[in-house]
Amino acid sequence: MTGAPPVRLKEADGWSEWQLTPEQIVALDESEHVKVRPSRRPGWCRIEARDRVGAARVGRGPAQVRLSVAPKVPVDRLLHLLGYAEEEWLHDGGPVDAAPRTDLLPAVARAYTRAAQRALRQGVLLGYRETEASQPVLRGRLRAAAQMSRRPGLALPLEVAYDEHTVDIAENQLLLGAARRLLRVPGVGGRQRVALHALTARLDGVTSPVPGAPPPRWRRNRLNARYHRSLALAELILGGTSYELEDGRAVTVDGVMFQMWRVYEAFLARALGEALTRKAGGWYKTQDRDHFLATPRRYVLRPDLVHYLPAPSGGRRAAVVVDAKYKRGFHRDDLYQMLAYCIRLGLRDGHLVYASGRADVVGVPVAEGEVRLHRHVLDLDQPPHQVKQSIDVLAGLVLSRAAT
Known part of the structure; x- marks a missing residue:
């Protein structure tokens, strides 16, 4: 309106x-x-x-x-947090626009259309989709149970299932759904709307995801490699069209609203996890659901980042646990939460990384000695290359605490 x-x-x-x-x-x-x-x-x-x-x-x-x-951070830096501010992606090899972007949604729309256009340069991806239908001739395999229950004693039509080579696959459905969602967002206009309409026209024959329903699921493979960047954007855009309240209710959004705490958690867990792995080896898991507060498997714990190293006796051992906090100031509940992570994982140090505030350490006496809860601050007002340097420094600090 x-x-x-x-x-x-x-x-x-x-x-x-x-x-x-x-x-x-x-x-x-x-x-x-x-x-x-x-x-x-x-x-x-x-x-x-x-x-x-x-x-x-x-x-x-x-x-x-x-x-x-x-957003309180500049739009270009937020795009970096979202994980798609790479120059070759945003600018696609053309002239670089040096003017800072001030509106978030037009910048997201521009990044998405560039990524989608690049993905579709070689044509729309085709794939196989299993289809069930009634046919006058046998195609694929006969669904015997459906045939007998729906048409007992009748020879035709046949209830069959077959793999259809089609453009209507999950990858294209995500691209189309994100483009149509951006067309509904207030503030996206001009060239971006023209580009988005052109994108929807290229995806003719593709079914758009149902608003409010879970997005189509896809798997990374060699065949859809050229779609990976655009699909990451599409999932983020469609994820911004709904969110879950604390009481479990899902709310559908007529637009795109990004929950900044989720953006910050995802960025920090991935960036810090990669830095820890580069420096110390091993591997990391984000939103790790492998640990529980009580047995048997009750009250799942979900730290934002757990870094693992090989255990001397085989298997793995948790070496670092980190939780990201995108909030103003420090809260006691954060300390309680991290203390539970440390006790359950058998760690002497836990790390909370805030987007603002003051760094410090809180020592908590426990039966076996002391658990140290470290509160770090990551300044998001820095340029992206300085944020990366800060994360590398943080990774070194975290690993030094793990070594002691």
């Missing part, structure tokens, strides 16, 4: 006042994209951004509002 009023916020900017109708205020409050409080002025409300950035339409009809939340 073009007449919907815009509400433009910035992450971590505090409260601001907006003049909206009661219906629009209710729609914003129920969406849980932002925090809403009453104002002393009639017809006004106070609004503060939560932990989500992006753009979405909230409400319907006269209650609709166009909401946009800008």
Whole structure:
């Protein structure tokens, strides 16, 4: 709805006042994209951004509002956190635009269309999909149980199952779904809309994912290697169209809203895990669900990063445990959580990495001695190459604590 009023916020900017109708205020409050409080002025409300950035339409009809939340870090640095700010990807070998991007969603749309165009240069990927159908002739294999239950005593038509060579496969469905989602996002216009429409036209014959349903699942292989970057973007875009509340309810978003704590956790776990592996060998797991607080297999623990080394007696041993915290200040609950990880994994040191605050160490006496809980800070306001250097330094520090 073009007449919907815009509400433009910035992450971590505090409260601001907006003049909206009661219906629009209710729609914003129920969406849980932002925090809403009453104002002393009639017809006004106070609004503060939560932990989500992006753009979405909230409400319907006269209650609709166009909401946009800008990230507190520069857009180019956020794209780096999202994992697709590589120059050859964004600029595709053409002239580099030196002007900083100020709007997140147009930048994401530009990165996605470039990646998708590159993926489709050699044509649309074809694959095999198992199809079940009723046919007048035998094709593939006969589904005997279905034939007898649906058409007892009848020779035709036949219930068959066969592998069809088609463009309607999971990889293309993800590309199409992400393109159509970006076309619905407020603020994406001009050349990007033209490019997105061209992309959807190239994917003719492909089924778009159902909004709110789990995205199609695909597997990396040699045949779809040229799609990998664009698929990573597509999954991120489609993942930003819904999120889960604390009570387990899933909320569908008419737009794209990225949960910054998820972005930060995924970036830090991957980047720090790779740095630890380069320096010390071994391997790492993100969102590791192999450990439980109690036996038998009760209360799963899910640290953001666990780095493993080979055990002297064979198998593996946990060497480092790390949890990422994208929040203001430190919280006691974080310490309790990391203490549980350390005790269960048998580690003397646990590491919490915040996006802001002050670094320190908390020693916790336990029966076997002491567990040291280290609180580190990763400054995201640095340029990407300095963030990488900071992660390398952090990896060295973490490994030195593990050695002692």
